[in-house]
Amino acid sequence: MPARFDTAPQHRRYDTVIIGGAMMGSALAFFLADNPDYDGRILVVERDGSYEASSTAHTNSCMRQQFSNEVNIRISRFAAEFIRDFPARIGDDNAPAIHAHHFGYLYLAGDAEAEAALRSAHALQTRLGAGTEMLGLDALAGRFPFLNLDGIRAGSHNTRDEGYWDGGTVFHWLGRRARALGAEYIENEVTGIGQSGGRVQSVTLRSGERITCGRVVNCAGPRASIIADMAGISLPVEPRRRYTFIFDAATPLDRDLPLTVDPSGVHVRSDGGYYLAGCPPLGDDRAMDPDDFSFEDGIWEEKLWPAIAHRIPAFERVKVVNAWVGHYAYNAFDCNAVLGSPSGLDNFIFMNGFSGHGLQQAPAMGRGVMELITYGEYRSLDLSAFSYDRITGNTPFAEAAVI
Ligand SMILES: Cc1cc2nc3c(=O)[nH]c(=O)nc-3n(C[C@H](O)[C@H](O)[C@H](O)COP(=O)(O)OP(=O)(O)OC[C@H]3O[C@@H](n4cnc5c(N)ncnc54)[C@H](O)[C@@H]3O)c2cc1C
Incomplete structure (x- = not known):
């Protein structure tokens, strides 16, 4: 070329x-x-x-x-x-x-420590003029009725x-x-x-x-x-693998999905008419060869899809349409x-x-x-x-x- x-x-x-x-x-x-x-x-x-x-x-x-x-x-x-x-x-x-497209990030806290971290970050963000809101379970259920809130204590969202x-x-x-x-x-x-x-x-x-x-x-x-x-x-600073999957849902959500950060470490958001999900490796999150863009076996079936289908049951029936591996320049x-x-x-x-x-x-x-x-x-x-x-x-x- x-x-x-x-x-x-x-x-x-x-x-x-x-x-x-x-x-x-x-x-x-x-x-x-x-x-x-x-x-x-x-x-x-x-x-x-x-x-x-x-x-x-x-x-x-x-x-x-x-x-x-x-x-x-x-x-x-x-x-x-x-x-x-x-x-x-x-x-x-x-x-x-x-x-x-300011659909925001939605951080979900699954334990007391994560909730305290969200509350502390929320106070700082508010002082600096960001629009972050802390959401309890009722507010989460009202705003995002498609979420399964099992194991969730609170969330924060900013649009x-x-x-x-x-x-x-x-x-x-x-x-x-x-x-x-x-x-x-x-x-x-x-x-x-x-x-x-x-x-x-x-x-x-x-x-x-x-x-x-x-x-x-x-x-x-x-x-x-x-x-x-x-x-x-x-x-x-190390090259560390991160996976991205684009998928189509048989039953799309009735509203935009913010970039939702699940306690499992998986995230998922709207991507035009599709959805985008990503996560770190299944095994050790370690330094890779910067030319290694290989997928791990099972990353979708064993890690990503079970986590997103658990959190959003509407994602039980989805079809992957694209996927890629990228490297973070990760400061260890x-x-x-x-x-x-x-x-x-x-x-x-x-x-x-x-x-x-x-x-x-x-x-x-x-x-x-x-x-x-x-x-x-x-x-x-x-x-x-x-x-x-x-x-x-x-x-x-x-x-x-x-x-
Ligand atoms: C999967 C994934 C999702 C991400 N999502 C987001 C996001 O939602 N929001 C966000 O803000 N950021 C995100 N990031 C991070 C963001 O993409 C990167 O932080 C940013 O692109 C880094 O840019 P960079 O120029 O530092 O590095 P790179 O884009 O990696 O560029 C480095 C360049 O240096 C060149 N180079 C290397 N060595 C040499 C050499 N010896 N001589 C000459 N050239 C050389 C390379 O060819 C390369 O083009 C994401 C990253 C990944 C991998």
């Missing part, structure tokens, strides 16, 4: 080399290229211009305000703002309005800025505008990082060229730790993003470890890292809690609401 972009860079030196051109790489490239205060040259190196193996290509494309820590809520609020008036934000009147959004179109336009504003994309692979004097000096490409650079940004998704290794840094240390530079190598920058919420985090993360590069500090939203040094200092910054 022919390359989507040129394979050879136009220059021998760039101020910023971004490794990985999917959602995060393109968000950063856009925010840098769009800021007149940044006047450097940008190279985005993408190993596969089809993006076939990227997390971005396997996403479920939802956003939510229901996180457990403040900065993640603020990050998602910016995503909602960013898509609300998308043509103006992206700076092109030809860009489309972004389709969003403001929460649900499906067309992340694929946003991704397309971030890259398109970044290129129109001068960022250069090549289809090639970074295979080595050269350092001296405590600084990154260059990257080596699969084609053999050596490009000198002012800084390198790691946007390699599930391959992030391979890039970190090239710089001699250990990064606990504390399930949160890793952003910025490690001490001692301040021109190597992480944008990694977004698990199942990186699509919606891309606008705020792209803007934040742009500010860090351009001004040496976060200006719009303080993202310093995501620093790499919390890992070496063993001070986790946990996000409890990871699906």
Whole structure:
């Protein structure tokens, strides 16, 4: 298949080399290229211009305000703002309005601990202006009469800025505008990082060229730790398998199904006229080869379908119409993003470890890292809690609401 972009860079030196051109790489490239205060040259190196193996290509494309820590809520609020008036934000009147469907997420708590966690997150979300509601059993039964509430104590639901959004179109336009504003994309692979004097000096490409650079940004998704290794840094971000199934129901529900997070760890939501369900592995949730997209035997029959048919008896009779395996870039240390530079190598920058919420985090993360590069500090939203040094200092910054 022919390359989507040129394979050879136009220059021998760039101020910023971004490794990985999917959602995060393109968000950063856009925010840098769009800021007149940044006047450097940008190279985005993408190993596969089809993006076939990227997390971005396997996403479920939802956003939510229901996180457990403040900065993640603020990050998602910016995503909602960013898509609300998308043509103006992206700076092109030809860009489309972004389709969003705010049926919300519905978290179901099956025990006292889970209920307490929902109540505590609800208080925080309310303080920050999110529209989350706590629902007792009567309220759940009234709003979602098709749910089997056996074993459920409470739920939380929010229909403001929460649900499906067309992340694929946003991704397309971030890259398109970044290129129109001068960022250069090549289809090639970074295979080595050269350092001296405590600084990154260059990257080596699969084609053999050596490009000198002012800084390198790691946007390699599930391959992030391979890039970190090239710089001699250990990064606990792993490719972990997540399954998605699209199915048709013989008896469709009479209303939209929010993205319902069951205590079993399975989630299910409306997907146009179909339904989408997803889950982690049946066996160990462990690091995989980033090229391994195989299904586990029994994942649908033994895990997903029994769980959703138990919770929603109308889903006893369903037919799978599509399914895929994607990889989370999973931060095994504390399930949160890793952003910025490690001490001692301040021109190597992480944008990694977004698990199942990186699509919606891309606008705020792209803007934040742009500010860090351009001004040496976060200006719009303080993202310093995501620093790499919390890992070496063993001070986790946990996000409890990871699906
Ligand atoms: C099943 C699933 C469901 C999800 N659902 C949601 C959701 O509902 N909402 C949400 O917000 N997020 C969701 N996510 C998460 C979201 O999709 C990701 O966090 C986001 O797409 C990450 O983007 P990225 O650019 O960091 O990584 P990727 O999209 O993985 O991109 C990394 C890129 O780097 C390139 N690359 C790697 N190594 C090199 C190299 N050496 N040289 C050059 N290029 C390289 C790769 O080819 C790839 O294109 C989901 C993810 C999965 C897997």
